[in-house]
Structure formats: structure tokens, C-alpha cells
Amino acid sequence: MSEGEDGTDPAFVADSTVVVENASVWFGQKVALSELSCSFGPGVTGLLGPNGAGKSTLMRAITGLIGVNAGEVRVDGRDPRTDRDVQGRIALVPEDEAVPAQLTPRELVRYVADLHGVRDPGAAERALDLVDMLPAADRRLRGFSKGMRQRSKVAAALVTDPPVLVLDEPLNGADPVQRVRLTDLFRSLGAEGRTVIVSSHVLSEVERLADRVLVLIHGRLAAAGNHRAIRDAMDDRPRHVLIRADEPRRLGAALLRLGTVAGVSLTDAGLVVTTERAGALAVAVAPVARELGVRLREVRPLDDSLESLFQELVR
Amino acid sequence: MSSRAPTERRAASPLTAIVRYTVRACVPSQRWLLLLPVAGAVLFGLLSRLSDETAVTAFVRVGGTALHTLVLPITCLVIGDALLGAEIRSGVFAFTWLSPVRYRTIVIGRWLGGCLIAAAVLVPAAAGAAVAAGAPSSAAPAAVAAVAGAAAYLALFLAIGASFKRPVVWSLALVILVERLLGAALDGIAQLSPGWLAQSVLVGLTSPAADLQREGIPSGWAAVGRLAVVAAVGLAVATRRLRSLRPASSAD
Numbered sequence: 001m002s003e004g005e006d007g008t009d010p011a012f013v014a015d016s017t018v019v020v021e022n023a024s025v026w027f028g029q030k031v032a033l034s035e036l037s038c039s040f041g042p043g044v045t046g047l048l049g050p051n052g053a054g055k056s057t058l059m060r061a062i063t064g065l066i067g068v069n070a071g072e073v074r075v076d077g078r079d080p081r082t083d084r085d086v087q088g089r090i091a092l093v094p095e096d097e098a099v100p101a102q103l104t105p106r107e108l109v110r111y112v113a114d115l116h117g118v119r120d121p122g123a124a125e126r127a128l129d130l131v132d133m134l135p136a137a138d139r140r141l142r143g144f145s146k147g148m149r150q151r152s153k154v155a156a157a158l159v160t161d162p163p164v165l166v167l168d169e170p171l172n173g174a175d176p177v178q179r180v181r182l183t184d185l186f187r188s189l190g191a192e193g194r195t196v197i198v199s200s201h202v203l204s205e206v207e208r209l210a211d212r213v214l215v216l217i218h219g220r221l222a223a224a225g226n227h228r229a230i231r232d233a234m235d236d237r238p239r240h241v242l243i244r245a246d247e248p249r250r251l252g253a254a255l256l257r258l259g260t261v262a263g264v265s266l267t268d269a270g271l272v273v274t275t276e277r278a279g280a281l282a283v284a285v286a287p288v289a290r291e292l293g294v295r296l297r298e299v300r301p302l303d304d305s306l307e308s309l310f311q312e313l314v315r
Numbered sequence: 316m317s318s319r320a321p322t323e324r325r326a327a328s329p330l331t332a333i334v335r336y337t338v339r340a341c342v343p344s345q346r347w348l349l350l351l352p353v354a355g356a357v358l359f360g361l362l363s364r365l366s367d368e369t370a371v372t373a374f375v376r377v378g379g380t381a382l383h384t385l386v387l388p389i390t391c392l393v394i395g396d397a398l399l400g401a402e403i404r405s406g407v408f409a410f411t412w413l414s415p416v417r418y419r420t421i422v423i424g425r426w427l428g429g430c431l432i433a434a435a436v437l438v439p440a441a442a443g444a445a446v447a448a449g450a451p452s453s454a455a456p457a458a459v460a461a462v463a464g465a466a467a468y469l470a471l472f473l474a475i476g477a478s479f480k481r482p483v484v485w486s487l488a489l490v491i492l493v494e495r496l497l498g499a500a501l502d503g504i505a506q507l508s509p510g511w512l513a514q515s516v517l518v519g520l521t522s523p524a525a526d527l528q529r530e531g532i533p534s535g536w537a538a539v540g541r542l543a544v545v546a547a548v549g550l551a552v553a554t555r556r557l558r559s560l561r562p563a564s565s566a567d
Contacts (some may be wrong), residue, residue, distance in 0.1 A: 063413060066561045088415035098406035100340045107339065108410070114332030115414035121326065142344070156410065 010224040011214065013041035017164055017195045018062055022071035025057050025219075032057040034219040035071065040164075040197055044190035046210030046227070047199040054219035055199040056095055059166045062197065063092040075164060088116060091157035095168035095199075097149055101142035105133050105152040108141065109159050116160040127159035130185060132178065146173030154182065158189075165189060167198040171205055183208050203227070239278040243285065244270035244298040251294045258284055272302065329416040330424050336411075337428025341397040349436050352390045356382055356440035360447030372523035374448035379457065382444055383514040387464050388490045390436055391509075392483065394465075395472025398429045399553075400482035408562045418557040422477075422550055426469055433465035456520035459539065464513025467542040470549025471509065477556035502531035507545055512538045 008014075016039035025033040033054045040062075047055045060066045061073050064080030064087065073080060080086040100108060109124040118124075128134045131151040136144070141152060150173055157165060167186065171179050186209055190196040200206045206213055207227045215223040215230060223230050245251050248271040252264040255273055260280040265272050275281045278301060289296045327335065342349070359381035366373035402408035411421055441457035471489065476482040490510070498504040498511050505511040511532060518527050519535025528534055533541050 065409060065412065084415050084417060086415075087413055090413070092409065092413055094406060094409055096406045100336070100402075100407050100410065102340050102342070102344060103336075107336075111332055111336045112410060112414070114327045115329050115411065115416050117326070117329070117415070119326050 010212075010229070011038040011221055013039050013212075015041045017041055017076055018197070019074045020058070020062070020071070021074075023058075023061060023068040023073055024070040025054075025061060025066065025068050032219050033061070033068070036216075036219065036221055037071075038214055038221055038224065040195050042190070042193045042195055043212065044186055044196040044198060044210040046206035046213040047197060047216060048201070048203065048206050048213055049199075049216035049222075050201055053201075053216040055201075055216055056168050057219070058216065059092065059168050059197065059199060062164075063087075063090055063166055065092070088160070089162060090164040090166065091160055091162035093150070093153045093157045093165075093167045093170050095172065097146055099141045099144075099149050099152065102140065104138050104140055105155060106137040108152060109156050112156040113159045118159060118161075123159050123161070124155075127155040130158055131155045132181060147175060147178060150174060151178065151182070154185075162194070164195045165197070167196065169199055169201075171200065171202075179205075239275055240302040241273045241275065241278065241281060241285075242270050242298065242300045242302050243273060243296070245289060246295045246297070247292070250292055251289060254288050254292055255281075255285065258288070260284060270298070329414070330420050330427075333411065333416070333421060333424025334428045334431070337398065337425050338431055340402075340407075341394060341428065341432055352386050352436050353440040353443055356386050356444040357447045359386070360444030363444075363448035363450075368524065370449040371453050371521050372527065374445055374450040374453050374457075375517055375521055375523040375527055378444045378448045379453075379460075379514055379517045382441060382457065382461065383464060383510050383517070384495065386440060387437065387461055387513060388468060388494075388510055390440075391433060391465050391468035391472060392486050392490065394429050394432050394436075395469050395476065395486060396483050398425045398469065399473050399476035403476065403560070403562055404480075406562065412557075412560070412562050419554050422473060422553045422557060426466075426473055426546075426550055426553075429469040429473070430462070430466050433469060434462050437461040437465055450521075453517070453521045456517055459520060460513045460516035463516055463539045463542045464509045467509035467512070467545040467549065470546040470553065472549075474549045474552035474556065477553045477560055502529075505529065506532045506541065509542060509545060512542050512545070516542070 018040040020036055020038050023033055023036045036058065047058065049055045057066070061068050062075065062080065067081040075086050075090055078086050080090065105128060106124060109127055113124050125134070128137050131154050133151050133155055136148060141149060144152065150170055154170060171182055174182060186196055186198060198209050211226050213225065213227045213230055214221060243251065248266055252266065252271050255261045256264055260277040261273055261275050263274040273281065285299060286296065360374065360378040363373040363377040366377060368376065399408065438458045438461065441461040442454040445451060445454040445457045472482065472486050475485045475489065479485045493504060494508040494510050498508045511529070515529060515532050515534040515538040519538060532538070
């Protein structure tokens, strides 16, 4: 792991509320986390990783849902697995869709509020309003879409006003409008000084959500820092960009003459351009197409999926 | 007329919240399913009329036996799995587990909620069976026996739910192999068996023919006391097991 700009390890923060030290978790023969060390503090931290990277396991260990087999996890200096009082300071929005189907969102939020001893009678309504669930608050969760279930779970987490909020793929299933709304909400919670840990396997999603990012691969920490630093770390690696245009052969030949393009290939999906300077290519491609009179239909980086990013990081 | 606005609601204690949640979450949306145990019990009550014995003795021998070997354990098995095992499997239990509420309170709340559901089903079932058998005087003893037996069963099923990944299989093994097979032969097992003890409560409180009283196990209110002990042990085990529980996620 590279050091941060100020010489500190980017996996750790100075004012940490959650500390993970050499944590290992395994399920039978499968190692889910391997000697992972990092910390989380106020603000939004993104946990990135492909499916099976160990993000959910780390989040469940942080909330105490599972214990670590080796190492330790501390929240405010206490063990979340054994100290029940820690649960009053932490909330989890689990990834899975499981919800008490018989309940309505209002009943679920009130239930969680009662368990946490929330005395403010308006807390449940405010939490539901924050995620725009008041109009559907009295319908049963059974009939809800994935996005509405997620929002109901977010409301249940927010009703306790937790200093530490752990969100496992919270935008899954949300429509574009709700994504923006939830993203703004999580960012504002982080700006209030809460420790917000949010996982995703979509790079662009995490870029919008979090300034600080931890990348997990195979249960290990592969990279840490802000998302720009992680992208910068890949700048000298070849990137692939898909270009769909009316005359891909002519466009490909013209692009090859640019110094920024290392190679082109024509595929069924379109023209795939390999470059080590994706930014320069992005600037150049439109003028070249205009000059040729070629109509561009789509320009899309193929490496933006985290899987390809991770493949680069672990190569 | 005024209606209470949602924001005027008073906060409930964690125990009350858990009991309320349990009743709300564990009752199936198809409410008619709750009538099945009642229908079964009444059917067995009617079958009691085929006997030449007195109505009370016939009810205890036929209706009571069927109630405590079939209706009671199966009803409790379904409710008991919904109390904990099903929630742990689906990942829903995390909503309860991730709170500062003590494990003891969670277990007792779940158990009380389960007992309320069981009582709502089994009291009409037991009373209906007694009336159908022509022994209405046995309705109250039958209801007491059913509720006491359910309390013990549910505590044991909670302990199993907190201990095993396949609680329904282990609960069935407890009822069929341990209670029915071993319990029929060994008094030591029957002395701790909710099914046998519930039947013994009914026998002791109705005073039917002497041959219905199984020797070696308490009867009447003494059996109720024994069921309370079994329930307490079950709840203690469930509480202890909850400490080491790894609540699953649906991805597991």
C-alpha cells in the first residue's frame, strides 16, 4: 500500500471511531477477510470491491453480527460483538432484501426506535420522510420493490440517530431520482460528523458518495485513498474505451494516428480503443469524428466496472 | 371524534416492542391457517364420542392424547420456527439483534409473543375439542394443559432455533424421536417432555379413569410446575446460545 500525500498510511484515519486490526474471518475453508487492517472516522468512506471481496463480511464484523476469527474490531474502543451498548451507537443497512414482510415501513422503523429507546415521538416520521417513504409508510413491506425495501431499511437505521452508519450497497434497486436523494443524504450525514461506511461495486457510485475509498479484493486491502488517487494509480495502465459510431473503420484509422491511442480493434459491440491516456483520448475523439463527418453514438470506458479496475490493481 | 396523529405515539419498552413485533411478524397473512389446529382438535373431540367411556374419560383418552401428541407440538413447531429460526435464516433477525437490548429480553419477548399466538390458537382448540367431545367441564383444564405445554415447547424450540442451522429438523427430531419414541418407553424422558407433561396436566385436572394417569411423572398442577421448569431451562439455553449466534444474511 502506498503512503498518502502526507506520508501517512491511507488505510487509517487520525480521528478513528472504527478500528479494524489484523482482522481475519473465515467460513469453513473460505477466507472472507485476511489480516485486514484499516480504520474509519467521521465522513463518508467507500468500500469498493467485486462480489465476494469481503465487503459485507467486514461490515458485519464492524457491526458485531459476526465475530472475527483473528485480530480485532473496535467501535469507539469497544468490541461490537460482545458489548451490547455499542449497538446503540451503530446502525447497519444490510444488503440482502430480507425484511419483516408482514410489517409496514412505519412499524419497522418504530420497532427499531423502541429497541433503541428512542423517546422522540416524531423520530420515526422524520426518518421515513428523509428517504421519501411517508407516502408508502403504511403499506406492507411484502409488496415493495428492492429499492423501496432498501429505503425502508435506511429509515430504520436513521431513526436511531447513529454516530456510526454502515450501509451495504444501499443504492441497490433505487431509481435514479432516489439515488441522487440518498447520495445527498449520506453525504450530509458524513458532513455532520458521523462515520458513514458505504459499500458498492460500482465505481462511479462510490465516487459520488465518498471522498475516501478502501478497495477490497479477496478479503485483503488492495488500495486506499481518495478515488482520484486510486484512478491516478491506474493512469499508466492501458485503458479500453468502447466507441460506437457510423463508420468505425475510418474513425479507428484516424484515431490510430493520434499519439494517445495504442491500438484499436473492431468488435461486434463497436470500436474498442486501447489507450494509456484516457483523458486525452476523451478530449480528442469528438473533434476527430467531426472532422471525418462520422456520427458518434456512444463513447464508454470499458474499464469503469470495478472488476476490470480490480484486475488492474491485482495484476 | 379525533384520531391520533402518527407523531403522538408513545414509545414502548423494548420488551413490549419485541412482543408486539413477534405477534405482528409471526402471524401468517393467511389468517385462516390459524383455524387448522382448531379444526383438527374439534375433529379429535368428535372422535372421542365414539368411545363407550364417560365423556370426560373418552375426551382425555382420545381427544386429549391427539391434542398433545399432534395438534400441540405441530402448532408450536410452526410458531417456534417463526419466532427465531426462520428470521435467523432469512437475515431479518439482524433488525432485532443489532440493538442494545439484552439477549435475555429478546428471548423472553419472543417467547411471550409466541405464547400469545399459541394461546390464541390452542385455547379455542382445546376448549372446542372438549365441548365437541361432550365434556365441557374439561374445557378449562384442556386449555391450561395446552397453554402450559405450548410455553414449554416454544422455549425449547427457541433454544433449538438459536443453536442449530436447521431448527425445524432438530425440533421434529425432538418431538418424534425423543418425546414420542423414547418418551413412551422411558419415564425419565417423559418427565421432561412437554407433550407428555401437558397430557398429564389434563389428566390430573380432570380426574378421569385411573388408568390414564401415567406413573412416574407429575400430574395436574405439579405437571404445570414441571413445564415451567422446562420452559425456564429452554429460555436460559436460548439466551446463552444467542450470545454466540452469527445471524445469517440471505447471501450466506
